[in-house]
Every structure is written in structure tokens, then in C-alpha cells.
Amino acid sequence: MVHVLPLAASDLRNVLRDRMLAFAFFIPLLLIFVSVWGIPWISATLFDLSPYHALILSFIFLQVPVLFGFIPAFMLIDERDEHILSALRVLPVSPLSFVAARMFSGAAIAFLYVVLAFALLAGPGVPFLCFLPCACLLALLAPIIALTVVGLSQNKVEALAVFKGLDLLVMLPLVSFFLPPAWERIFWVFPQFWTITAFEELLRSGVPDWGAIGVGLVLHAGVIGYLLRRFVRGL
Numbered sequence: 630m631v632h633v634l635p636l637a638a639s640d641l642r643n644v645l646r647d648r649m650l651a652f653a654f655f656i657p658l659l660l661i662f663v664s665v666w667g668i669p670w671i672s673a674t675l676f677d678l679s680p681y682h683a684l685i686l687s688f689i690f691l692q693v694p695v696l697f698g699f700i701p702a703f704m705l706i707d708e709r710d711e712h713i714l715s716a717l718r719v720l721p722v723s724p725l726s727f728v729a730a731r732m733f734s735g736a737a738i739a740f741l742y743v744v745l746a747f748a749l750l751a752g753p754g755v756p757f758l759c760f761l762p763c764a765c766l767l768a769l770l771a772p773i774i775a776l777t778v779v780g781l782s783q784n785k786v787e788a789l790a791v792f793k794g795l796d797l798l799v800m801l802p803l804v805s806f807f808l809p810p811a812w813e814r815i816f817w818v819f820p821q822f823w824t825i826t827a828f829e830e831l832l833r834s835g836v837p838d839w840g841a842i843g844v845g846l847v848l849h850a851g852v853i854g855y856l857l858r859r860f861v862r863g864l
Contacts, residue, residue, distance in 0.1 A: 657693045661746045683829045684806045697739040698774025701731050705779045724861050732772035740768035762842045766824040769849040776856035820848035
């Protein structure tokens with residue numbers, strides 16, 4: 630059985646030694662703090678952004694787990710190239726336990742960053758505890774990104790291209806902010822659409838859309854389970 634905390638500590642050391650991964654680790658912080666000062670400045674000096682508050686926050690919240698999916702994906706590709714993952718089959722550690730632990734650590738860090746972003750950007754009047762279910766769903770997006778990138782890439786060059794495409798795909802449900810409600814159905818297949826829906830309701834009424842939370846949880850869990858099994862079978 631893999632212990633999550635020792636693996637997370639080891640992964641963090643490896644990330645900080647790699648310039649590209651270290652940069653990716655701190656990009657969400659940069660995005661959050663630039664938004665803290667940039668959004669009020671734009672609203673005060675250029676044009677009012679308050680009508681787009683939910684859209685802007687949703688974009689920022691989605692970018693955080695996307696970036697924390699990028700990091701474990703590149704680590705797994707490195708380990709696959711060095712045949713470390715194949716060696717797990719002859720060790721007491723099962724490949725499923727190892728990969729699941731890494732996905733959990735990435736999701737946990739994404740959760741903390743999303744909570745930080747909410748605390749700094751959501752403003753007064755939005756209940757913090759009611760946001761936590763949304764934060765959990767957002768964190769589950771990180772393993773989906775990581776496992777999809779690894780599953781579709783043979784090397785780091787391909788992984789970068791896949792990652793860029795996935796980033797655009799993750800942001801696609803944000804288009805629903807500009808469409809009539811009837812058109813939102815075309816985004817129902819996207820797990821992150823339900824997270825956005827729940828969060829938008831939280832901003833509007835102070836309570837998340839629990840139905841959307843439930844649907845989002847089922848979709849995220851189903852996609853992660855499928856991708857994990859597919860990845861382990863491919864080792």
C-alpha cells in the first residue's frame with residue numbers, strides 16, 4: 630500500500646528540481662494574485678467586470694486543476710520512459726495504488742489552491758463552507774487531465790500538444806454563460822459543466838446547486854475510474 634504523504638513529499642521535491650514543473654506549480658499562485666489586484670483595477674479604470682464575475686472566477690477555478698493535472702502527467706511520462714512504472718509489477722506496490730496515490734496528492738494540492746482562490750476572489754457574502762463541495766469537484770478535474778494526457782501521449786512533446794488541446798476543451802463549457810438556457814444541454818456531457826453550474830448558483834443564492842454537485846460527482850468518478858483502469862492495463 631502506497632502512503633500518500635511520503636509520495637507527495639517525494640513528488641514535491643522532484644517538481645521543484647525541474648524548472649518547467651516548478652514553473653507550472655507556481656503559475657496558479659501568480660494567476661490568483663494577479664487577479665486579486667487586476668480585476669478591481671480593470672473594473673475601476675476601464676470597464677465594470679461585475680456582470681462577468683461568475684465567468685471570471687469559473688475560468689480561474691478551472692485553470693488551477695488543469696495545471697495540477699499537467700504536473701503529475703509529465704512525471705508519469707518520465708517514469709514510463711524510464712520503465713519505473715513497469716517495475717511496479719514485480720514490487721509489493723500495485724500500479725493502481727501508486728498511480729491513485731499520485732492522483733490524490735495532485736488533487737489535494739489543487740483543492741488547496743482553489744480554496745485559496747475562492748477566499749481571495751469571491752468576496753464577502755458567499756458562504757465558504759458551501760463552496761467546499763465545488764472545490765472538491767474542481768480538484769477531481771486534475772486526475773482526469775493527468776490520466777488523459779498520459780493515455781494520449783507517447784512523449785513529452787506530444788503531451789504538451791495534448792495538454793493545450795485539453796485546456797481548451799475544459800474551458801469550452803464557459804461558452805454556456807453566453808447561450809440561452811436551452812443550449813446548455815450540449816455541455817451536459819462535460820463533468821466540469823456541472824461544477825460551474827453549482828458554483829453559479831452559489832454566487833446567486835448562497836447555496837450550491839446540489840443536483841449539479843451530485844451529477845458532477847458521478848461523472849468525475851466515472852471518468853477517473855475508467856482512465857485509471859485503462860492506464861494500469863496499458864503498463
